[in-house]
Amino acid sequence: MGSLAxxxxxxxxxxxxxxxxxxxxxxxxxxxxxxxxxxxxxxxxSDSETKMLKExxxxxxxxxxxxxxxxxxxxxxxxxxxxxVSEIQGKVNGIIGNYVKKGLKTDRxxxxxxxxxxxxxxxxxSRDLNSKDKLPGKHSQSHAEKIKNPMTGGCMLDIxxxxxxxxxxxxxxxxxxxxxxxxxxxxxxxxxPASQTVTxxxxxxxxxxxxxxxxxxxxxxxxxxxxxxxxxxxxxxxRGMKPEASDEEITLEADRLRSVExxxxxxHPGQWEPFVKRKEWTDTIxxxxxxxxxxxGLEKIKETKERLQxxxxxxxxxxxxxxxxxxxxxxxxxxxxxxxxxxxxILDYIDLNQNSRLAEAFLEVGTxxxxxxxxxxxKVKENHGHRLLSVNVPAEVHxxxxxxxxxxxxxxxxxxxxxxDVVGTFKLTILGSMPRFKLNSETNFKDFKNSKVSKTxxxxxxxxxxxxxxxxxxxxxxxxxxKGVMTEDHLNSVTDWINNRGYDNQxxxxxxxxxxxx
Numbered sequence: 383m384g385s386l387a388x389x390x391x392x393x394x395x396x397x398x399x400x401x402x403x404x405x406x407x408x409x410x411x412x413x414x415x416x417x418x419x420x421x422x423x424x425x426x427x428s429d430s431e432t433k434m435l436k437e438x439x440x441x442x443x444x445x446x447x448x449x450x451x452x453x454x455x456x457x458x459x460x461x462x463x464x465x466x467v468s469e470i471q472g473k474v475n476g477i478i479g480n481y482v483k484k485g486l487k488t489d490r491x492x493x494x495x496x497x498x499x500x501x502x503x504x505x506x507x508s509r510d511l512n513s514k515d516k517l518p519g520k521h522s523q524s525h526a527e528k529i530k531n532p533m534t535g536g537c538m539l540d541i542x543x544x545x546x547x548x549x550x551x552x553x554x555x556x557x558x559x560x561x562x563x564x565x566x567x568x569x570x571x572x573x574x575p576a577s578q579t580v581t582x583x584x585x586x587x588x589x590x591x592x593x594x595x596x597x598x599x600x601x602x603x604x605x606x607x608x609x610x611x612x613x614x615x616x617x618x619x620x621r622g623m624k625p626e627a628s629d630e631e632i633t634l635e636a637d638r639l640r641s642v643e644x645x646x647x648x649x650h651p652g653q654w655e656p657f658v659k660r661k662e663w664t665d666t667i668x669x670x671x672x673x674x675x676x677x678x679g680l681e682k683i684k685e686t687k688e689r690l691q692x693x694x695x696x697x698x699x700x701x702x703x704x705x706x707x708x709x710x711x712x713x714x715x716x717x718x719x720x721x722x723x724x725x726x727x728i729l730d731y732i733d734l735n736q737n738s739r740l741a742e743a744f745l746e747v748g749t750x751x752x753x754x755x756x757x758x759x760x761k762v763k764e765n766h767g768h769r770l771l772s773v774n775v776p777a778e779v780h781x782x783x784x785x786x787x788x789x790x791x792x793x794x795x796x797x798x799x800x801x802x803d804v805v806g807t808f809k810l811t812i813l814g815s816m817p818r819f820k821l822n823s824e825t826n827f828k829d830f831k832n833s834k835v836s837k838t839x840x841x842x843x844x845x846x847x848x849x850x851x852x853x854x855x856x857x858x859x860x861x862x863x864x865k866g867v868m869t870e871d872h873l874n875s876v877t878d879w880i881n882n883r884g885y886d887n888q889x890x891x892x893x894x895x896x897x898x899x900x
Contacts, residue, residue: 394454401450503660504538505567509546509653519651521658526647530640536596536615538567539661541582543654544619544639545569547646551576552619555599556584563599580622582615587715598622616640665708683712687838693717693774695846697853701768716839718780722854723811725767727785727796729759735800740807743867744770744799752865771857773815773850776839782828784821785814790899804872808858809892812851812876813885817843820886821893822900851880 427435528534545552554567566584570576581599596618598605605625607618613636620635621627627635647654683689693713698706703719728748731741742754748770749758762770775783784791791814798806817840819827830836855876862868884890 397454398450405446501538501567501660501664504542504657505569507657508572510656511653513650513652513655519647519655519658521662522647522651522654525658525661526644529647530644532637532640533612535594535612537661539657540615540643541567541619542569542657543643543646546571547642548623548639549574549577550619550623551579553579553581554584555581556586578623580619582618582622600625683710685716685835687842689713690716690776690839690842691845694776694842695850695853696774697771697850697857698774699768700766700770700772703772703774704768714777716777717774718777719772720775720780720783720785720815721767721770721772722785722815723795723799723807724785724792724814725762725770727792727799728767728770729763730792730796731800732759734797738800738802740802740804740867741799743862743865746865747771747861771854771861773854775815776843778830778836778839779817779843782817782819783815784818784896784900785811787818788899791896794895794899802867804868805875806892808855808876809879809884810896812854812880813893813896815851816847816885818900821897825900827900848880848883851885852877855880 525539529536529540541552541554544550549571551571552567552569553565554569555563556566558564563583583597583599583604585595585597587594595607596615597607598618598621600622605621607614607621616636616639617632619639620632624631624635647658694717696703698719700719700721707714707717707719723744725748728741728744731738735741745759745762746752746754748762748767749755750769751758780786785795791810795807795810795814798810813821817827817830818825819829830840855873859868859873879885885893887893
């Protein structure tokens, strides 16, 4: 790392010197060619003119400095930072995770962080040019087959591969909240200087663009890519590379880009395998499309009252919920698979009580090991509890759960788990998966009365709540068999509490514990 840093610093310093030396030469050359003479002496300027001149010089200096800084940072990153991304990513994740944990830590926040970090890896991590490409790269080969299919939408991974393969610098812009374009990503071919630059405009999923979309900017003017469906990314790239080509030529070029990418992945699977894996990991994360910059995917399932009734309340392993969502694109926009109890509350036992048998039992399920293989605990965090149980709930309602919004609640539940209180754990889990206004009506929490759609979502959740809560407890009981932590008496106690609507009883001590934290 010391050698890499030294090389990077020397390179940046040399480039900076060369830039200013060349700038001075160009200015002198310009003056000589134009035979420029000083028409106005400094002392002849008025105060306002002097101020205007100073402001102009400052603007010019700021512009040059900003452009130079961007270029030097990019060079430094290519020379040094990208080589140690994999080395420091674990530490960075830990630092960010601890910071978020002290603030509004939610499952969704952690997922967003992982998605964003995976995307940074895809966009900037250096390829291993010395990888043994003869080894099978099943993920790369699989993606190569998919991308040749015109029904497959493009994403950030495809842009990175084509940037490297075609020697193209790709800048991706997107609109901010004020409708102004800002830079989202910039991808540069690492092995050679870029031969051309293409600027794409990415529009994330919205009511106007339900599948996401790519347009292209040519000569600072937006050129709309229309009627290209799932091929909008490749058509936008093709148009940016060949601005003057006919529509027929662009269609052929877009198809060629798909083939170029597929051939690259087949010939060099070892170089691209880590990137394709990161893409697949991010595909499993809720809301990952924004980070992947995916445009025009498969036809999305629409939210309806019937679909809500079918989906809400399904209890399943989180990995099965992910598979179901991937087979039914669009569900993730209105249904969330909520871990009950939250993954973080299970993992926090390490800081509270390393001897907690109940926490170990949860992790035995999560790691599929008995006795618990502690080496696998980190995998539970990395894959966000793939083997832990979750319940499908409306996304809008999920955002109002104490388990989603309240760190003090998560501390309470984590402490209850660490104390091996089985009955208390499941009662608190169920209470934590209710919208806050049900637990505390004195505070102005969202009550879902603002629209017909919100009322429908809440109604589907309330109708399912007693049944899916009971099913959840029974599923955990089945998972805990032979682990010596949950007895039939525990099961009956929690089940009777649900049947008697203890979660609605304002004298219930567990309910009051949660309500007092809101």
